[in-house]
Amino acid sequence: MTPAPEHGGDTAPARRRVRRFLRHNGLGLFFLTAFLLALAGQATRDDGLLAMVSACHPQTLRQMRWTNTLIKDLSPQILTSL
Secondary structure, three states, X not given: OXXXXXXXXXXXXXXXXXXXXXXXXXXXXXXXXXXXXHHHHHHHOXXXXXXHHHHHHHHHHHXXXXXXXXXXXXXXXXXXXX
């Protein structure tokens, strides 16, 4: 983790990270969609849908952990650069 810029310092690196994060992570919507698909598969007893959601689950968890780590890493930098 890079140190937070001093007040009035260069915030470009933190801003680039935030833009990259937002560009790659419409993940909140993705996670919600995956959850709703799983519920729909259970409610309709759609084995194909449940199989697809189950197959995607490990990657979804990996993305959630990555997103959580990135948020924890960038939050102090973003908050101190405002």
